[in-house]
Amino acid sequence: MNYVRSHILVCAGTGCTSSDSPKIIAAFERELAAQGMEKEAKVVQTGCFGLCAMGPIVMVYPEGACYTKVTPEDVAEIVSEHIVKGRIVQRLLHVEGSDAEAVTSLTDTKFYKKQLRIALRNCGVINPESIDEYIGTGGYTALARALTEQTPQQVIDIIKKSGIRGRGGAGFPSGLKWQFTADATSDDGVKYVACNADEGDPGAFMDRSVLEGDPHSLLEAMAIAGYAVGACQGYIYIRAEYPIAVKRLEIAIAQARDYGFLGSHIFGTDFSFDIELRLGAGAFVCGEETALMTSIEGHRGEPRTRPPFPAVKGLFQRPTLLNNVETYANITWILNNGAEAFAAIGTPKSTGTKVFALGGKITNTGLVEIPMGTTLRTIIEEIGGGCPNGKKFKAAQTGGPSGGCIPADLIDTPIDYDSLTAIGSMMGSGGLIVMDEDNCMVDIAKFFLEFIVDESCGKCAPCRIGTKRLHELLTKITDGNGTLEDLDTIEELCHHLKSSSLCALGQTAPNPVLSTLTRFRDEYIAHVVDKRCPAGVCKNLLRYTIDPDKCKGCTLCAKNCPTGAITGTARAVHVIDQEKCIKCGTCMDHCRFGAIVKG
C-alpha cells in the first residue's frame, strides 16, 4: 500500500513534551513498524492543541479521534485497535465532566465549540518542522502576492482596514504603527522589523505556542512587514527559557532561507529580507519595547524615555517596526482572507480574535482563542469548564503584573480592549488567571508586586524604590500589622508610581494593587481591622482551633501534627498550642469529624 490513510498527530509543545510526548512519538514509530502499519499511518509531531490540562494529547485522523492523557503504554493498544482494526479506543477519549459522555472529536468539545482559531489556526494541525506542510495550508502565498502584485502601501492599507490592534497588550492600532514606520526616514535608509517574543507575564504562554506550533507564519508575516515598511533585516527577540520554540524557529529560518523565502531577491523581485534570532536572558523588563531593543543592540536591557518612538528611532537609532508574536500570527490570515473578513469578527473597536492562556483555578488549563467581545463568563464557565472541585469563582486576573482583577459580579463583561480598560484591568498579552474562593486578594496583589520588585531594572527611582515600599506595606497588612492609614498611603504611592515611572513596567505595576483595593476593599479591611484573612491564606492571620463539641478525642490530629502542637488524651477534647502551630493544615486534612476550624 502506497498511500498513507491515517495521520497520528502527537502534541510536541512544551506542556506535552514535559509529560513524555517524545516517548509517545517513539513508541508509535516502533509499534507501527511492529504491526506492519508504517506505510499506512504516519506519525506527525505538531504544536499545541490548547487543552494542556489533558496532555499528552494524540489526535488520529481521518476520524479526528482525540485521545487525552496518553501514556507510552497506551500506544500499542491505539495501533492495534484504532489503526489496524478501526475501533476507537473509548477509554482514552476526552470526557468533559464526570457525568458527560466521551467525545470523539476535539472540535465537538465544549472547550472548542466557542473558539475561533486565527492566530492558532495551524497549531495542532501541521508539523511545525515541515515548511512543506505550512505551504500546504496556503503558507507563503500572502508573501508571494504582496511582493509580486501589491505595493507596500496597499499592504499597509489592508492591515489598517482590518482594524487589528497590537496583541502585546497595549492595543495600539497595528496598521498605524506600520504606516509610521513606513513614513519614517533614516540617513542611510536602513530600517528594521522586530518581533517581541519575550513573553514574560506569569501564566502566559500563547506566544510560545505559536512559535512552537506555527513558526513559519511569524517568518512570513515579518517578511511582509519588511516589504511594507521598507526594511531588509528582522530580529526575533525570544526568551532562552523557550528551548523548543528556539529550536523550531531555527529550523524554520533555515528552511525558509533554503526555499528562498528569506534572503536576497525573494521570488525574483528586488526585495531582500533576512531574520536573526536574539535570545533574551529572561528579564521581564526586556518585554518593554525600548528595553527589548536596547538588549538586541547588545546593551544591558534597560528602557529609555519615549518619544522618540521606535517607529521613528528604534533599533540602532533607525526606524523600527516592533510587533508581538500574536499580532504577526494574524497578518497572513488577514492578507489571505481580506481585511473585511477580519473586521467582521469581534467588536467594531476590537476586531478579530484574542488568544488567552487559561491558568489558575480552572478545569481546562490551556490555550483558547475567542472572538473579541466574548464574555468572561463564556471563557470561564463554558470553554474553561469552571473552577475545579465545585468551588466558587471569585475573580479573574488579566494582563499579568500590569493588569487587574475582574470580580465575579463583572463576569458578563465582554472581553475587548476598551471594556477591560473601563473596568480597571487591561487586555495584556493574554494571561488569564482564574481565582476561586480560596484565593486571598491581598495575597494575590502581593504576589504580583513581589514579581515586579524582582524584575524592576532599577533605572528609575519610582519603580525601584516605590514598588519595594509598596510591597512592604502589603506585607505589613498580610502579617496583621496594617492600619487603615496604610491603605491611603498605598493608594497615594500607586498614584505616584503610575505617573512618574520611566516605562510601562513601573507605570502599570500598581494595577493589581489598585484593582484589588477597589474591587475587594472588604478583604483589605478584614486584614487590617479584624486581623483576619477571609480566604484563609495569610498564615500570620490564620488560627487553627478545635471545636470541643465535635472533637471525639481520636488522637489522629495529634499523631500527625509535625510540630507536636496538639495535646490531649484519647477520648478527650484536644487543644492546639498556637505558639507551636505552623499552620500547615495537616490536622484539618486528617480529622474525620470536621472538628478543626480554620479562621
Added chain:
Amino acid sequence: MKSLEELKAIRERMQKQIDIRHNDDDRIRVVVGMATCGIAAGARPVLAAFLEEVEKRNLKHVTVTQTGCIGVCRLEPIVEVHIPGQEKVTYVKMSPDKVPAVVSEHLVNRHVVAEYTIGAADERGR
C-alpha cells in the same frame, strides 16, 4: 530559490496530504469493515484499492477510513459509503476489482452501483 510556480506545486501536493486532518461534515466517507472477519475475507486489498483509486482520480473531500465488525460477517468485506445528506449505502462481498466501478459511478457520478449492495445480495440469497 523557489518561484511562484514551484510554490504552487508544493501547495497542491501538500494540500492533499493535510486534507485528511479536517474532519468536516461535508466530506464523503468510505468506511471499510476491518475487524478480524473483514480482514480474513480480504478487506485490506479492498481498502488499498480505494485509496489508490481516490488518489489516481485526485478526488478531494473523500476520506477512506475503516471500522470494526458491522455484524454481518458472512457478507464481508463490507464497505459503507456515506455521502452527506444521503442515506448510507452498504456494499458487500467487495473485492479490489469492484472498487473502480464504485469510485467512478458512486463517488464521482453519484449513481449507486446497485448490484454490489447489500440489498442485491439479500435478493440473491433468497
